[in-house]
Amino acid sequence: MKRVEGKVALVTGGAGGLGAASARMLAREGAKVVVTDRREGEARAVVEELGASGLFLPLDVTREDQWVSALARTVETFGRLDVLVNNAGMGIVKDVEEMSLDEWRFVHSVNLDGVFLGCKHGIRVMRECGSQGSIINISSIAGLVGVPQFPAYCSSKAAVRMLSKSVALHCAYKGYGIRCNSIHPGYVETAMVEALAQAGGQAEKTRARMLKGIPAGRFGEPDDVAHAVVYLASDESKLMTGAEMVLDGGATAQ
Numbered sequence: 365m366k367r368v369e370g371k372v373a374l375v376t377g378g379a380g381g382l383g384a385a386s387a388r389m390l391a392r393e394g395a396k397v398v399v400t401d402r403r404e405g406e407a408r409a410v411v412e413e414l415g416a417s418g419l420f421l422p423l424d425v426t427r428e429d430q431w432v433s434a435l436a437r438t439v440e441t442f443g444r445l446d447v448l449v450n451n452a453g454m455g456i457v458k459d460v461e462e463m464s465l466d467e468w469r470f471v472h473s474v475n476l477d478g479v480f481l482g483c484k485h486g487i488r489v490m491r492e493c494g495s496q497g498s499i500i501n502i503s504s505i506a507g508l509v510g511v512p513q514f515p516a517y518c519s520s521k522a523a524v525r526m527l528s529k530s531v532a533l534h535c536a537y538k539g540y541g542i543r544c545n546s547i548h549p550g551y552v553e554t555a556m557v558e559a560l561a562q563a564g565g566q567a568e569k570t571r572a573r574m575l576k577g578i579p580a581g582r583f584g585e586p587d588d589v590a591h592a593v594v595y596l597a598s599d600e601s602k603l604m605t606g607a608e609m610v611l612d613g614g615a616t617a618q
């Protein structure tokens with residue numbers, strides 16, 4: 365028996381990076397996986413790798429109407445929803461003095477409103493299909509410690525941490541059997557971190573500075589996060605709710 369055999373998962377922001385790695389590993393471990401994103405071409409390419417276990421659906425996580433239709437299509441196609449990975453996210457590299465109110469709101473709309481909408485409608489759909497499911501919210505170590513160039517990113521990711529705990533407690537006290545946890549990766553080699561390294565125009569220097577802050581001496585790989593996603597998606601973690609998994613090579617242990 366594979367680790368998430370028979371489960372149906374929906375992953376947001378699944379076109380690349382951590383979302384695509386999580387989708388691939390969930391499918392390898394026996395789940396049916398709905399890969400969603402705003403970037404249709406890249407997301408469809410991931411789904412092609414998954415064969416009959418995969419389905420692409422367009423979903424901009426800031427749009428409540430798209431959440432409602434993507435979740436309905438998931439249940440129509442695969443019969444249920446057991447795992448929701450709220451992974452879609454973005455950042456703007458500007459300090460608090462440079463950032464406009466529109467930019468601040470935009471980051472929060474994707475990173476926080478998107479996760480709120482996922483939790484709200486994910487719980488509803490899991491309950492409708494009688495699933496004791498698992499909601500996995502991808503936060504960041506930027507939700508645990510401050511970063512001067514990322515005020516909106518840090519704020520939104522810190523809020524995801526507390527939203528996750530509140531959702532976990534709500535579901536536990538209501539007796540739904542639905543769990544909710546957050547994952548807090550440090551720097552992982554994806555397009556997002558590459559863009560960050562390039563942002564200052566001195567990519568090699570920036571990468572070296574990032575690496576210096578990681579006691580383990582290496583960046584994370586997308587599969588490091590995907591392993592944590594599969595664990596939280598599986599019944600192996602059935603006692604775990606309202607918790608946070610930090611995957612950062614010791615960066616926040618200092």
Ligand SMILES: NC(=O)c1ccc[n+]([C@@H]2O[C@H](COP(=O)([O-])OP(=O)(O)OC[C@H]3O[C@@H](n4cnc5c(N)ncnc54)[C@H](O)[C@@H]3O)[C@@H](O)[C@H]2O)c1
Nearest residue numbers: 377379381382402424425451452453504549551552554556
């Ligand atoms: N890479 C890291 O070092 C790192 C560290 C900590 C946390 N994270 C978090 O992990 C998650 C994945 O990041 P990644 O590194 O794979 O980044 P990525 O840029 O490779 O992937 C993010 C995906 O989210 C999608 N997306 C953005 N806005 C969206 C929206 N409104 N609706 C739907 N999809 C949207 C993008 O199209 C993209 O495919 C993010 O939440 C990010 O904040 C990443």
